Amino acid sequence: MAKPENDAEREAAIARVLRPLGTGPLPLEQAKQAAKLLNLHWATVYRLRRRFLSNPVTSAVKARERGPKRGKRQLGGRTEAIVDDVLNVWLPKQRQLAHPLSDLTLEIRRRCAESGARPPSRSTVARWWATHRETQALERVNADQPPGNFVVRNPLNVVQVDHTQADLLVVDDLLRRPLGRPWLSLAVDVATRCVVGFYLGMDRPGAATVALLLTRVVLPKAEWLEKLGVQAEWPMHGMPRVLHLDNAAEFKSRALLAGCAEYGIELMYRPVGRPHFGGHIERLNRTLMERVHGLPGSTGSSPKGRKARPPEKQAALTLREFEQWLALEIAQHYHHSAHRGLLGATPASTWTSRTAAAPAPTLPESPDAALRFLVRFLPIARRTIQSDGLTLFYVRYWHPIFSAWREDRRLVTIRYHPEDLSRIFVSSTGKEFIEVRYADLRRPPISLWEQRAAVKALRDEGQRTISEVMVFRTIEQQRRLIADAKSMARKAKRHSTPAREHSAHGIFEQGASPSAASASTQQPDPVDYSKPATAYDVEQW
Template sequence: MYPCQPSKKREDNMAPEAENSLVLRENVAGEWEIINAPLELPGEVQQQIEAIQKLLAVQGTERYGRVQQQVAQQLGISVRSVQRLLKRWREQGIASLPRQKRSDRGAAKTSREWQEFIQKTYQDGNRGSRKMSRAQVYLRVQAQAEANGVKEYPSRPTVYRILRPLLKQQQQQKRTLGWRGEQLKVNSREGLEIDIEWSNQVWQIDHTQIDLLVVDMSGEILGRPWLTIVVDTYSRCIMGMHIGFDAPSAAVVCLALRHAILPKQYSSAYELKQSWGTFGLPQYLYTDGGKDFRSQHLEQVATELGIVLCLRRKPSDGGIVERPFGTFNREFFCTVPGYTGSNVKERSDKAESEACVTLVQLEQMLVRYIVDHYNQALDARMATQSRIARWEAGRMAQLPLLGERELDICLMRRDRRVVYRSGYIQFANLTYQGEHLAAYAGESVIIRYNPRDITTIYIYQLLESKEVFLTRAHAMGWETEILSYL
């Protein structure tokens, strides 16, 4: 039990109801509650007490740091201020919580002319495609003061304070109707409302055709490849991806999903400084209503893996998965030779002559950008936490590891072939041999393969409507190479 105001020694003749102390007590449900509270508390004090309750409820647990940051955002103060608030309350009780009102509180200390100049400068600087930050507005204030020979002008904090209502309004306009304060929820076409509370709870998938021309090994232009990404809604981490020339389809979605689910390991050719540590299974897969997301194939895969498929109510609900494409263009694709630009009318005439990157090279560069930069970048809502750190902090428990064979039956492309007498299979103008395959000579088998590397295929036999894994087969003469089938 913690006192909410400094305890005083009770006189023997003092009735319990005469004591006017406030305490927070842990009830039988394990929750902290206020007892002996007055009938009304100022709103600000009540908010602070509720914040203290949240901190006490998770003290000593791994969630404490995360809740501390949430409380700081809720109260509009720094984490350090939250720590001081809790320290004051422990030492002085509830008497320490109300803020002392200043006699000049609410009085405007900045002239109306300066306020109007600051607001107008910010609004004019953010019209159309133009972007102006608060820091740039402050520089304009400095320049205006120097031009007019004024020595006293609004400080940087004052400029930020004057712009705060405009920034708040702008933030509310940008956020979709799914936001409730700092809590995000997604709404499905089926009527589901999902509060986003942890990592791997809801994944989102989408495609885009990259604004970049790639070439083959001889330097001939192949065109613009398609990129499919899987994004974790809670952390905004890129969980997985697929890049190739196949147009969006259920098969492409499944390949991207397979990459997201499995732990990822890369050779030294990728030159990674960090590791792509994300993996696991989502509870929900949240997508648009395209036919690739409504296919029987994807439904079967989701059923096998225990994933709930959800469709977005409207296109504007897809901002979380669509926003990274714009970031990729601004920060990565525009730096690669062969970049065409996103505006069709303004595309560079030099893109074709400059194009020199193959699909394999582009995939390596993109993986390096995602792992070492995008996932390591600070999350917009948690200014002190990167996307990958937020994903790791939001993991509810030890994640189960699925093996590649468990996912092959669901996520890789499928075809049928006949095993020849000497135990080999013909596919894509290649000859494959596998251990013990000769025992199935003359039989029709199912092959599954990854189109990005068909040097190895996986052989299954259909028994009582169930695919049973037999063996893997390797392309003869290609054992140490990578060969795509895109």
């Protein structure tokens, strides 16, 4: 082969020889033939081929520049450590320097003299400082990217998850007194802007919240909507490939990390202090809260003006009623409204069209696939098997296999469902779990929040020692109070309805005013005694 005249021709010639060699193992004979064509040593052919296979473009075989690289330091290790400390630690603390280069040089030389290191020249410091400023400028550019450049094509490729405290006060089921502002956890699909799941609760979000939210993302929502008492179409579900999260502690829990590793879900964390990296879900939070501001008990987005509209007096929705409202608002209104980020299309139509082209991944079809997925993300606790079984949250559990495990008081891993403590999942190896029920099967299913409320009520009564019997008795009393209150409210409403209907239909439909109606009830029509008396059927004694 003729000798190339310049570097570009040389690179093109090398690429022409390397491309037909394929990607498999290269025999030595072929390498020697290629080396003869290129006037190179056969070992150089292998080295160039490795670079070419990692990036199969002509520029990948570009000749390396000879000599020291720009910005590379050639002084001793102590001098380089001093320079790094001055540039990265000392310099940012200086508010204002009259002559930055001179001051840098003097500080570096002073430290070098103290440590006995070789001091650099002024020109060397100038080069290092210029390289340092360029690096900082590039970091600022990369960190300050404007929102809206996060483009995802296929559904569930990236799902953003975040929590927010709702701008609404909810009331309790019993006395309709304000409970506080609930926490809303949302999961939004970046490609279609669809809400693929949400979770509402009074407690601050934790590992249990994330687990329950993920199950709603992955599993079909028909059963959950039926349990909630909401009739709506919500087909968005499936296995996310990437979860885009902030740096909250609940997003780094053992349960979440282990569950995502098991199902191949990648975790992507936003840079600290950069909320615009989660712009899609931040905007959705604002959209939903703007709708919430029209509900009774709304606190508004700002504390200004709350005295003029006290939310404590206007609060009317319970937590369940607010959850029903959110489900309807998302499934019937948000999903079918034009979205600016989708160029005017709706999230629901975008989901339908894109899942037709690239179906969203789902759980494998097996009878226990949903349960296995749920267990992998549930919160984790560790206990030791005792002679009477296993105790968690003052509740005792038993399984026949405990008879073998209790001999060595084995330490086991427990996963529990916060919404249903009637069963837990126990493993001695951390891999395969068995389902374990109450030791006393007569106990009703309870939630972790009911258990905590019962324990708090017992503590408030001065109880120092709490037992399982006391917890279930307190929960039963609280449930009975709520049921009785609801029954009385229904009876009162039923008895008051006929009177209101009679008043409305009997008087106001005749065109009389309310004052006239009250006057007619106070002053009955006079009796005409000249007319014969009317005979009525009476019972004979």
